[in-house]
Amino acid sequence: MTIKPDSVSQIESDALRELQAADNLDSLEAWRLAYLGRKGRLTGLLRTLSDLPLELRKTVGLESNVLKGQLEAAHDVRKA
Numbered sequence: 696m697t698i699k700p701d702s703v704s705q706i707e708s709d710a711l712r713e714l715q716a717a718d719n720l721d722s723l724e725a726w727r728l729a730y731l732g733r734k735g736r737l738t739g740l741l742r743t744l745s746d747l748p749l750e751l752r753k754t755v756g757l758e759s760n761v762l763k764g765q766l767e768a769a770h771d772v773r774k775a
Contacts, residue, residue: 703758706736
């Protein structure tokens with residue numbers, strides 16, 4: 696995966712849009728797996744951090760971890 700500067704923001708916008716479209720528990724679980732699961736988009740991005748230069752790794756890593764927390768919280772709210 697090649698990391699572009701907008702990768703984190705692109706994942707964020709796609710994830711939030713798709714989360715709003717999830718209308719039942721099955722689609723909500725599919726969303727969770729697609730973004731936060733072992734082979735999810737955000738998880739894939741986090742796994743490529745070691746390939747980045749140190750400064751970019753710090754920035755992308757921080758943004759990715761913040762986004763992960765936001766998506767987990769949004770998922771919990773939507774599920775409830």
